[in-house]
Amino acid sequence: MDMDKIVSLCKRRGFLFQSSEIYGGLNGFWDYGPLGVELKRNLKEAWWRDMVAGHDDISTLPGAPSSYEMVGLDCTIIMHPQVWKVSGHYDLFVDKMVDCRTEGCKGRFRVDHIPSSECPLKPSKCPGAHDKCSLTEPRDFNLMFKTIIGALGGEEDAAFLRPETAQGIFVNFKNVLDSSRVRVPVGIAQIGKSFRNEITPRNFTFRSREFEQMEIEFFCHPSESRKWYEYWRNRRMKWWQDLGLSGSRLLLREHHADELSHYSIGTADIEYAFPFLPEGEFGELEGVAHRGDFDLRSHMEGKLDPNSKPNLQVQLGADGKPVHKGSGRDLTYRDDITNERFTPHVIEPSAGADRGALAILCEAYHEDSAPDDKGELQTRTVMKFHPRIAPVKAAIFPLVKKDGMPEVAQELYRALKKKFPVQYDEKGAVGRRYRRQDEIGTPYCLTIDGQTLTDQTVTLRDRDTLEQVRVKLADVVSEIEQRVSG
RNA sequence: GCGGGUGUAGCUCAAUGGUAGAGCAAUAGCCUUCCAAGCUAAAGACGAGGGUUCGAUUCCCUUCACCCGCUCCA
Numbered sequence: 001m002d003m004d005k006i007v008s009l010c011k012r013r014g015f016l017f018q019s020s021e022i023y024g025g026l027n028g029f030w031d032y033g034p035l036g037v038e039l040k041r042n043l044k045e046a047w048w049r050d051m052v053a054g055h056d057d058i059s060t061l062p063g064a065p066s067s068y069e070m071v072g073l074d075c076t077i078i079m080h081p082q083v084w085k086v087s088g089h090y091d092l093f094v095d096k097m098v099d100c101r102t103e104g105c106k107g108r109f110r111v112d113h114i115p116s117s118e119c120p121l122k123p124s125k126c127p128g129a130h131d132k133c134s135l136t137e138p139r140d141f142n143l144m145f146k147t148i149i150g151a152l153g154g155e156e157d158a159a160f161l162r163p164e165t166a167q168g169i170f171v172n173f174k175n176v177l178d179s180s181r182v183r184v185p186v187g188i189a190q191i192g193k194s195f196r197n198e199i200t201p202r203n204f205t206f207r208s209r210e211f212e213q214m215e216i217e218f219f220c221h222p223s224e225s226r227k228w229y230e231y232w233r234n235r236r237m238k239w240w241q242d243l244g245l246s247g248s249r250l251l252l253r254e255h256h257a258d259e260l261s262h263y264s265i266g267t268a269d270i271e272y273a274f275p276f277l278p279e280g281e282f283g284e285l286e287g288v289a290h291r292g293d294f295d296l297r298s299h300m301e302g303k304l305d306p307n308s309k310p311n312l313q314v315q316l317g318a319d320g321k322p323v324h325k326g327s328g329r330d331l332t333y334r335d336d337i338t339n340e341r342f343t344p345h346v347i348e349p350s351a352g353a354d355r356g357a358l359a360i361l362c363e364a365y366h367e368d369s370a371p372d373d374k375g376e377l378q379t380r381t382v383m384k385f386h387p388r389i390a391p392v393k394a395a396i397f398p399l400v401k402k403d404g405m406p407e408v409a410q411e412l413y414r415a416l417k418k419k420f421p422v423q424y425d426e427k428g429a430v431g432r433r434y435r436r437q438d439e440i441g442t443p444y445c446l447t448i449d450g451q452t453l454t455d456q457t458v459t460l461r462d463r464d465t466l467e468q469v470r471v472k473l474a475d476v477v478s479e480i481e482q483r484v485s486g
Numbered sequence: 487g488c489g490g491g492u493g494u495a496g497c498u499c500a501a502u503g504g505u506a507g508a509g510c511a512a513u514a515g516c517c518u519u520c521c522a523a524g525c526u527a528a529a530g531a532c533g534a535g536g537g538u539u540c541g542a543u544u545c546c547c548u549u550c551a552c553c554c555g556c557u558c559c560a
Contacts, residue, residue, distance in 0.1 A: 004553090012511075014495050022551040024533055092560045097487085109557075145560075163560085189528045199487085207559075276553095284559095372522065378522070399519050431521035436511095438521095450519060459520075466521070 003083050003276040006365050009381070013440050015039065015361065016205065028201030028209035029079060030354075035440055038391035038421060040212075040357045042461070043243075044191050046388060047214045047351070048072070050239060052189045063234055065227040068185040068218075071176060075168030077193060078159050084144065085324035086303050086482055093143040093163065098135045145195040145209075161195040168402045169217040170191075170295045171333055184230065184333050184344050185220040190398050191353065203276045205357060206283060212353040219333070222293070225345035226265070233268045234413060236288055236349045240356075244386040245363050249273040252281050264411060265290040270351075272359040290401060293343040300343075302326035314404040328425035360389060364441055384464055385439030389482040392442040393420045394480050397433050399449040401426050408473075409448040412458070415477050420484065438463055446471075 003286055010016040014033030018025040057069040084090045092337040096110055123166040145161035148154070162168065169188045176188055191214045201207050212234035220228045237252045255267040267289040271282035290317040292314065297306050302322035315323045334341045365384045385394065396413045398405030406426055413424040423442070425433045430447065437445055447468075452458050460479065471479050 007552095008497060015514095018551075021533095021551090025552080027551070089560070097557080100488090143558090196559085202553090380522085397520090401518090403519090405519090429518065429520090429522065429524085430522080434520080435522045445521095447520065459521080468520075 030205045035391040042389045069182045070187045086298050087167050095151045114433045118152050143197050143433045147323050152168040163196050165192045165215045166191045187216045189216045203356050214351045214353050217348045219344035228348050233288045233351050234348050271350045285355050289348045291346040294330045300331050301328050381399050382438040385441040387443040393484045394444040395423045396425050397438045397447045407450045
């Protein structure tokens with residue numbers, strides 16, 4: 001599949017534009033056009049409905065150890081700077097890097113990786129070991145966006161744009177428990193923008209500097225956390241499959257032990273074979289991580305020492321005090337039935353909304369052949385979106401622009417428009433109108449023809465099969481409603 | 487940040503040291519009774535800045551962006 005064609009269609013039909021394009025663009029930033037915004041909203045709304053608003057907290061869902069509750073949260077992008085110091089981002093998001101100026105090398109190396117890195121010069125040595133090596137001074141690559149709070153603010157008023165939404169959930173954990181009557185096990189969900197100064201933004205929207213996450217922090221009893229991890233891993237995989245990413249291009253990959261973060265007991269990536277990646281390679285769509293009690297403990301006690309695995313200890317400075325002090329608040333949970341007090345363990349399904357939208361765009365793109373009015377096969381570009389995700393749910397056409405057909409079509413259009421995004425089109429040949437809708441992935445087209453005027457039925461044309469069935473005019477709204485929901 | 491490539495209309499491309507041409511799309515209208523590329527009309531571009539030159543879209547420099555590779559991705 002050709003990524004260039006997808007990028008071109010996204011621009012041409014208004015799914016995605018480069019940010020600030022009229023000024024030459026900005027590396028790592030992308031805008032959603034009229035169709036793109038509908039697509040992404042549909043994705044986020046499907047996630048929110050399926051994970052949060054529509055969650056059944058009475059039943060035990062298939063694969064779940066028990067019933068559980070789900071609530072939402074929407075917190076600020078800028079938080080107290082201490083949040084990032086305690087979470088570890090402040091220290092871990094800065095890499096010292098050197099570049100080698102030497103002809104034949106021109107490499108870039110992380111300073112802390114130099115001893116295990118290999119310089120391309122022969123004989124094989126580590127960077128800097130050859131006489132010819134010419135390394136720059138180590139320079140900081142800070143992945144967090146810095147900003148200043150206050151109109152008169154200086155460096156001492158520095159703050160950060162969040163690099164993930166998760167921390168906002170951890171620091172509000174106690175607020176949520178105290179205010180909403182929820183009991184562990186409970187998930188707190190949030191959709192929102194995050195920011196990372198990626199060193200090399202690339203591959204369309206895949207690695208952007210401003211991006212949107214859909215995250216759940218799921219709090220549970222430590223003894224049940226492994227079962228919950230497995231539940232969420234499978235649930236999230238199935239969710240993406242149900243949205244149409246069901247082929248061999250979607251992969252659930254469990255991390256090896258040596259790949260795990262210092263606090264994680266298990267992590268699985270849900271990955272998609274994006275067309276811009278080399279054959280056989282997959283890119284991360286969502287990570288489902290078992291984070292143990294790392295985050296809540298950090299925000300209670302202070303930044304934990306990543307080298308103290310498996311029994312994490314607060315990282316102490318030369319003065320014997322915590323390098324980054326925690327809040328000192330008690331974030332443990334008391335089960336008021338068993339009377340047990342514990343620090344909940346956390347399972348974190350963290351999905352990329354932009355990556356999800358991109359995967360859906362890539363998966364939807366198809367070229368097939370369809371006959372024209374002379375019966376000859378023509379190439380057809382069609383976006384095969386799941387009806388639930390499609391930006392436009394239906395299009396309404398009068399077969400011809402006379403005999404009262406436009407009036408009937410417009411009346412139907414108004415009735416449908418009250419329920420969801422639909423388009424009305426009376427321009428040109430009807431075949432051309434069908435193709436236009438195919439290219440933006442509209443799943444259904446409704447055509448008012450001569451027969452409509454006598455028996456009050458219209459044709460309903462399916463985007464993927466090209467088949468038409470006649471539906472009573474009075475039933476169209478409920479018919480489309482039923483087809484595009486879930 | 488380094489190396490290589492690219493940048494002309496909404497999209498895909500062409501030509502040229504004397505201010506650019508096409509196809510498709512889009513717009514208005516015509517024709518059309520079910521799967522685009524029929525007809526008519528009008529509209530639309532040299533990524534940005536600087537330099538050389540009588541004159542730059544073309545040559546040079548800088549910059550921005552995109553693609554490939556190196557690097558990075560907690």
